[in-house]
Amino acid sequence: MATASKPKPLIELKQISKSFGASNLVLDGVDLEFYPGEAVAIIGPSGTGKSTILRIVSGLLEPDRGEVLINGKPLRGIAGEGGDIQVGMVFQQxxxxxxxxxxENVGFSLLEHSHLPRKEVAExxxxxLRLVGMPNVSDRYPSELSGGMRKRVSFARAIVEEPDSKQKQKKILLYDEPTAGLDPVASTVIEDLIRSLRASQCDSYIIVSHQHSTIRRTADRIVMLHGGKVKWQGSVDEIDTTDNPYVRQFFSGSKDGPIQIVVEENS
Incomplete structure (x- = not known):
């Protein structure tokens, strides 16, 4: 019987390293692959490079070493040149x-970089905004919105695209802590929205989160980072059965284990 061939990765990170300052090595030779149709959560303690990976994939940050391939092409080769992959970023705040x-926030990229008439941009x-459940807030300012409402507006901005790009471009969404600071009900609304947008607006997404409910409800596969390296990869179903000590400690919240938080005492 013939074995089904493995799909081509949509995104490849090859030996990615990144430092901030002389002594803060955040990513240390990371190899990762993300495939079409996937919903992947990157988890781990604070400061271990999760958000840095999103910024490198989006082209907002360059690695010190290594290479990022999007659909088999170096990231620099397709950034801003109308490639067949469109990357949208939803920031934590x-x-x-x-x-x-x-x-104006949602339509900013079209207003600045397209030649579309303002009426068409408005449409x-x-x-x-209707897709994210915010149909009547166009004239408001961010200061007039709740935290959950601002999150949904940022989702709308991330999925905006020119009409003629819909057929030729695949869409990847990157979510950086999308439910941070939200109450449980607002978090559930955002989690449901992430899932619904995957069905209608993007091919794949990568999400960074500390929230257990968000990880379990939005992801199919999990990547565990610690110390700048990948410590575990597996499906959401494996969270509760794996013997990996990093995953066990992360989801139990135990102080005992390989993840140690250093607390500096005031002198």
Missing amino acids: AALFDSLTVA IVADK
């Missing part, structure tokens, strides 16, 4: 412009 309305923006 929403990162909206305080001086712009919701509509695209209205459509995306």
